[in-house]
Amino acid sequence: MxxxxxxxxxxxxxxxxxxxxxxxxxxxxxxxxxxxxxxxxxxxxxxxxxxxxxxxxxxxxxxxxxxxxxxxxxxxxxxxxxxxxxxxxxxxxxxxxxxxxxxxxxxxxxxxxxxxxxxxxxxxxxxxxxxxxxxxxxxxxxxxxxxxxxxxxxxxxxxxxxxxxxxxxxxxxxxxxxxxxxxxxxxxxxxxxxxxxxxxxxxxxxxxxxxxxxxxxxxxxxxxxxxxxxxxxxxxxxxxxxxxxxxxxxxxxxxxxxxxxxxxxxxxxxxxxxxxxxxxxxxxxxxxxxxxxxxxAVRDFKPPVKGVASNGLELPVIGEVGRNFLRNGFSPRPRPQVGPCTICGSCEQACPVQAISMEKKPRVARVDDEKCIRCYCCHEVCPHAAIELRFTGAGRLMHGLGIV
Ligand code: SF4
Ligand code: SF4
Missing domain, CATH: 3.40.50.11440 (LarA, N-terminal domain)
Known part of the structure; x- marks a missing residue:
């Protein structure tokens, strides 16, 4: 002992x-x-x-x-x-x-x-x-x-x-x-x-x-x-x-x-x-x-976003700095969904960079991708599971290749 x-x-x-x-x-x-x-x-x-x-x-x-x-x-x-x-x-x-x-x-x-x-x-x-x-x-x-x-x-x-x-x-x-x-x-x-x-x-x-x-x-x-x-x-x-x-x-x-x-x-x-x-x-x-x-160990335990449990492909040319850049630049984006979103405002309060606003028509929270720093506080605090995290455009391609 x-x-x-x-x-x-x-x-x-x-x-x-x-x-x-x-x-x-x-x-x-x-x-x-x-x-x-x-x-x-x-x-x-x-x-x-x-x-x-x-x-x-x-x-x-x-x-x-x-x-x-x-x-x-x-x-x-x-x-x-x-x-x-x-x-x-x-x-x-x-x-x-x-x-x-x-x-x-x-x-x-x-x-x-x-x-x-x-x-x-x-x-x-x-x-x-x-x-x-x-x-x-x-x-x-x-x-x-x-x-x-x-x-x-x-x-x-x-x-x-x-x-x-x-x-x-x-x-x-x-x-x-x-x-x-x-x-x-x-x-x-x-x-x-x-x-x-x-x-x-x-x-x-x-x-x-x-x-x-x-x-x-x-x-x-x-x-x-x-x-x-x-x-x-x-x-x-x-x-x-x-x-x-x-x-x-x-x-x-x-x-x-x-x-x-x-x-x-x-x-x-x-x-x-x-x-x-x-x-x-x-x-x-x-x-x-x-x-x-x-x-x-739990078999097939699901990571938060498909693929992120691994650190991506080992690409020596890119190096750690490049990998971090890719990960930050092409990470999934928060997408509030019409329907489950009740425009309760919790995500708006939680956003550190004021990237979220409430829309009445349709009733949904809107994310300004230019301001968003991908911290996912909004996703964390949403009481209605209304925010999906989605890869878009080049991010989806990078993700598919296992780079991000
Ligand atoms: S916290 Fe969720 S339900 Fe509330 S406004 Fe944001 S996305 Fe909509
Ligand atoms: S991920 Fe972070 S920065 Fe982006 S909208 Fe949500 S709370 Fe704001």
Missing amino acids: THPTDVRAGALNGPVSIVRCNDYQIDGVRAALHEALAPLGGMAAFVKPGERIGLKPNLLLGSDPDQAIVTHPAVLAAVALEVREAGASPVVLESPGSGIIPSPRVLARQFAKAGYQAVADSNGFELSLETEWDWVPYAEGRAFKKVEIVRSAMQVDGLINIPKFKTHSWMILTGATKNLFGLIPGLTKVGYHGKYPQKERFAEMLLDVAALMKPRLNVMDAVVGMEGQGPGTGGKPRNVGLLLAGADTISMDAVCCGIAGFDLRAVPVVERALAHGLWDGRLAGVPVFGPAVADV
């Missing part, structure tokens, strides 16, 4: 524990969590009696947990109960996705829609309705030297990150690292998409947030994951049947890539982590407790 000191946050190639978990019965999830934490030293290796521990789920938008958009409330409850059994006080904190104005009333509604209020009431743990935030300095940052973070996250003794195993139309994977982006308050997140329009820089910003917030532990809800055009209503629930735990967000994300069958270099967070020496780039180098990654 690995000694607990080996599993702390920030350890290079930290271990990941994988346990099978086939449904969301709280007792079963709790037993699976207990089993996952055992080789890491148990919850006692991560929290101390008397501490106040923040739990950060993925609450992209308040929705039925069966849609697999949010961390399931049973997983949240299992972690909260385990924290409490270790003698600490759990408090759930979150600042849901772009386009939702953060106020205690709105936050309470999101918690209720996701089933968090119900599990908190029945299991007696706290949901923070704090929506204030502060600038937090981070001198070591590669992408920023200070960042806005919700105040509640800075007021706890430690954090446990509870992401959902999901695809992401821009970042390919919504894993452990990206889940911490949710600590940047509500609509403020939109500005970060505008400030870091290239996926590599955006990934570096995400790595900075993760390094700053340094969760002590990550518990991934991969019981039912999301495939296809995630992370919002565009994706489809997919049974994965797993619970993952580990202190290193990069190891967690690398293992997720292995389970989903994604090329590690195609996932910007993982690729940038490798570029900056935050891990050694080998999935085989991540110690795994439990079944081997290959044995739990």
